[in-house]
Amino acid sequence: MMHEWIPREFAFLDAHVPTLFVAFLLAAAAIWLIDKALAAWGIYDLVWYPALLRVSLFFGLFSVFGLMVY
Amino acid sequence: MLNTQQINRGIQRLLAGLTALEQGVRMAAVCLQQAAADWYRQDFPLIGYLFKYLLAAFLALWVALKMEMDQPATALLTVVIVMHFRSGMVITKSYYRLIGTVIGILFSMLLVAWFAQDRFPFFIAAALWIGMCTAGSLVYRNFQSYGFVLAGYTLCIVGLPATLTPWHTFQIASTRMSEIGVGLLSATLVSELVLPQRLWENIQAVVRSKFRDFSVLLGTGAPAGLNQPFLKFMQDIYQLEAFRSSAQFETDDARVHSATINRLNVQFMAVSTTYVVLQRLIQRLQTRVASKEADALQVLMQPLSAAVLIDGQPASHAEAITRVQQAVAAFQHDFDAHLAVQLQHLMMHPEVNQLEVETGGELLSRLAKELTAYLETYALLVAQPRARKVASREFTAEQLHMHIDWLPVSIAATRGALTLLILAAIWMTIDWPSGILAMTLGVITSTLFAASPAPMATIRQFSVGVLLGIVLVYISNVFWLTAAHDYVMLCIVITPAVLLTAWLSARPATTLVGAGLGIAYFLMVGFNQALGDNPVKYFNDSIALMVALVVSGIMFSLTDYAASPWAKARVFTQLRKLVVDACLHTSMTAPLFEMRTRDLIQRSGSVHRPQEAESVRVVEALCAALEVGHAVLALRAVARGLSAQPYQLVQRTLTLVASYYKQPGLAQQQAVLQWLDHFLAWLQGGEYADALLSSQARKLTTQLHFIRLVIAAELLQDLASTSTGADT
Numbered sequence: 022m023m024h025e026w027i028p029r030e031f032a033f034l035d036a037h038v039p040t041l042f043v044a045f046l047l048a049a050a051a052i053w054l055i056d057k058a059l060a061a062w063g064i065y066d067l068v069w070y071p072a073l074l075r076v077s078l079f080f081g082l083f084s085v086f087g088l089m090v091y
Numbered sequence: 092m093l094n095t096q097q098i099n100r101g102i103q104r105l106l107a108g109l110t111a112l113e114q115g116v117r118m119a120a121v122c123l124q125q126a127a128a129d130w131y132r133q134d135f136p137l138i139g140y141l142f143k144y145l146l147a148a149f150l151a152l153w154v155a156l157k158m159e160m161d162q163p164a165t166a167l168l169t170v171v172i173v174m175h176f177r178s179g180m181v182i183t184k185s186y187y188r189l190i191g192t193v194i195g196i197l198f199s200m201l202l203v204a205w206f207a208q209d210r211f212p213f214f215i216a217a218a219l220w221i222g223m224c225t226a227g228s229l230v231y232r233n234f235q236s237y238g239f240v241l242a243g244y245t246l247c248i249v250g251l252p253a254t255l256t257p258w259h260t261f262q263i264a265s266t267r268m269s270e271i272g273v274g275l276l277s278a279t280l281v282s283e284l285v286l287p288q289r290l291w292e293n294i295q296a297v298v299r300s301k302f303r304d305f306s307v308l309l310g311t312g313a314p315a316g317l318n319q320p321f322l323k324f325m326q327d328i329y330q331l332e333a334f335r336s337s338a339q340f341e342t343d344d345a346r347v348h349s350a351t352i353n354r355l356n357v358q359f360m361a362v363s364t365t366y367v368v369l370q371r372l373i374q375r376l377q378t379r380v381a382s383k384e385a386d387a388l389q390v391l392m393q394p395l396s397a398a399v400l401i402d403g404q405p406a407s408h409a410e411a412i413t414r415v416q417q418a419v420a421a422f423q424h425d426f427d428a429h430l431a432v433q434l435q436h437l438m439m440h441p442e443v444n445q446l447e448v449e450t451g452g453e454l455l456s457r458l459a460k461e462l463t464a465y466l467e468t469y470a471l472l473v474a475q476p477r478a479r480k481v482a483s484r485e486f487t488a489e490q491l492h493m494h495i496d497w498l499p500v501s502i503a504a505t506r507g508a509l510t511l512l513i514l515a516a517i518w519m520t521i522d523w524p525s526g527i528l529a530m531t532l533g534v535i536t537s538t539l540f541a542a543s544p545a546p547m548a549t550i551r552q553f554s555v556g557v558l559l560g561i562v563l564v565y566i567s568n569v570f571w572l573t574a575a576h577d578y579v580m581l582c583i584v585i586t587p588a589v590l591l592t593a594w595l596s597a598r599p600a601t602t603l604v605g606a607g608l609g610i611a612y613f614l615m616v617g618f619n620q621a622l623g624d625n626p627v628k629y630f631n632d633s634i635a636l637m638v639a640l641v642v643s644g645i646m647f648s649l650t651d652y653a654a655s656p657w658a659k660a661r662v663f664t665q666l667r668k669l670v671v672d673a674c675l676h677t678s679m680t681a682p683l684f685e686m687r688t689r690d691l692i693q694r695s696g697s698v699h700r701p702q703e704a705e706s707v708r709v710v711e712a713l714c715a716a717l718e719v720g721h722a723v724l725a726l727r728a729v730a731r732g733l734s735a736q737p738y739q740l741v742q743r744t745l746t747l748v749a750s751y752y753k754q755p756g757l758a759q760q761q762a763v764l765q766w767l768d769h770f771l772a773w774l775q776g777g778e779y780a781d782a783l784l785s786s787q788a789r790k791l792t793t794q795l796h797f798i799r800l801v802i803a804a805e806l807l808q809d810l811a812s813t814s815t816g817a818d819t
Contacts, residue, residue, distance in 0.1 A: 061347070
């Protein structure tokens with residue numbers, strides 16, 4: 022499994038950075054792209070509560086990335 | 092004894108009473124329903140906003156406490172800084188706040204790494220940084236400017252505490268960053284998820300009201316003068332741009348239609364300018380004794396005025412807009428015939444100068460053309476329930492170009508840097524424990540209010556808020572915090588301050604009071620390292636805030652650039668400079684000229700005080716500059732297709748006009764006018780036959796004649812403004 026070879030913490034310029042933080046940044050970047058695409062294709066028009074969808078997508082993605090680490 | 096008749100009568104009365112009662116209840120219900128609808132529309136958003144504000148603050152506080160952060164108050168302060176009525180704005184603000192914070196933290200760490208051992212180079216470098224941030228906050232618009240404010244502020248909350256314990260710099264930086272992150276996340280989450288307020292409705296409202304105002308103006312003319320409506324339009328244009336630039340992170344249509352909104356804005360600028368230029372031409376012609384020309388132009392204009400209004404009302408729904416579009420198209424179609432008829436008609440009056448009517452006709456057909464384009468975009472945005480967008484390839488969006496004047500920017504930068512240095516000097520000389528707080532607030536005020544059109548009033552309002560905050564901090568630190576033992580009680584303690592901040596900052600008149608209150612309260616509230624009250628620290632901190640306000644107030648009053656008469660004279664000079672650029676530089680295009688001129692005036696702050704006589708003069712000058720600038724650019728457009736000889740003549744004209752605008756004076760004006768007369772006489776004499784086509788000659792003639800009219804009209808105002816304008 023992935024979490025066996027991804028460390029939970031790594032040293033960045035001698036500072037300990039939790040891998041979860043990187044997962045957060047990755048999820049944020051991914052959501053930014055997905056969000057752009059959703060807005061451009063007009064998906065948000067079909068959704069009852071666009072903000073909720075966006076936030077849940079983010080947390081889903083973040084959890085997926087987080088579970089890869091742990 | 093009751094007989095049946097009596098009983099019947101009683102029942103009838105009872106029934107009548109019941110019906111009346113039912114009617115009354117129904118009316119009351121309708122009233123209540125209406126009142127509820129009003130309440131829902133007007134007051135409910137505000138109450139919802141207060142609720143959201145509280146929720147975001149509680150969430151931030153909870154997370155910060157749960158994660159055992161050093162200063163939960165920093166997270167709360169972040170919430171206070173980024174909360175905004177509109178959800179999209181919160182995300183945009185947070186985004187720039189994050190960028191500003193990261194950059195500020197990186198710079199703080201660099202600074203501590205370089206100069207931790209010696210305070211003088213440290214403060215010099217810090218002052219330079221603050222100066223740069225102040226300059227940046229003045230140059231950029233909207234929330235981008237905010238990022239700079241925060242880059243400066245972060246230096247104070249990370250870099251300065253780190254100087255005391257340089258070996259903890261990294262730790263301080265990372266905890267501040269996490270606290271700010273917690274604040275940003277709670278603010279964005281809450282404002283996105285709970286009762287979101289969307290920008291799109293605002294944008295549509297502005298677009299509609301702008302259209303309505305302009306239709307009325309076109310339809311009925313401007314009896315009270317053009318300046319007020321023109322200023323109003325300018326404000327609308329920049330407001331729309333502000334909304335548009337914050338729509339980046341919206342989920343709704345605002346983001347999708349960003350390019351369309353931009354195009355609408357640019358087109359509206361063009362059409363409103365042309366209208367103002369035309370009206371000024373007509374007014375100028377009317378001041379003459381015989382105004383046959385003005386009458387003719389008004390007759391020509393009449394069908395267009397009639398076209399934009401339907402039964403005296405501006406078009407509101409899709410069908411009406413289509414009708415207006417058809418009417419304007421019909422006007423354009425018939426215009427040449429109408430013009431010919433009018434000219435024919437004027438033939439009978441030998442004293443009438445036909446050229447002037449032709450010039451006006453040219454403007455009028457341009458107005459109709461621009462109006463058609465504007466209507467088309469407007470219909471795309473507003474007419475259908477689902478707005479359609481412009482393909483981005485079709486309109487490679489031109490940003491609203493900025494006009495940056497480096498003088499006020501450098502003055503503001505110097506002011507920011509000096510404020511920091513003065514406060515640092517006080518801190519160092521008297522060894523004052525709350526010096527860092529003073530510097531923090533000093534930097535916040537000097538960067539945040541750098542772009543304010545009336546900084547003294549701004550500082551005064553902000554100070555009221557800070558004083559309120561100081562009082563509230565005393566109450567909560569001494570009486571309430573000492574009794575608070577858990578999270579819920581802590582929440583209760585901060586609730587009054589949060590609610591008051593939210594309520595004050597939601598009302599446009601007291602926004603700054605709210606900001607001052609929130610910032611002062613959460614800078615000083617006593618649950619950072621140790622819970623509870625510490626009177627010595629409290630008084631030191633309050634004095635620090637006051638000192639910071641006094642110092643930055645003094646600095647603002649000493650360098651209040653926007654209010655000085657010198658700055659106003661400079662605005663006139665710069666307008667002239669732009670006209671000179673329009674004459675001489677090939678890179679200047681009509682939209683660029685338009686945007687830069689307007690941005691110059693917008694930044695000069697006159698737009699915010701439309702009632703003042705000074706502003707009226709500025710707008711007058713703006714209109715004059717737009718008039719002549721567009722005429723010059725149109726002349727250059729005509730000149731592009733000419734052969735060598737007339738091209739050189741046009742070039743000579745441009746040089747002369749430029750030299751007149753560079754150094755306005757009677758001699759230069761006479762020179763330009765004489766040359767224009769000469770040129771026009773040559774064109775009208777018909778000696779150009781081998782060098783020009785007659786259509787080219789006609790276009791040249793109308794443009795030259797228009798430029799001549801504008802410059803000749805400057806005669807009276809000019810001498811007045813030259814006396815103040817020429818010496819700068």
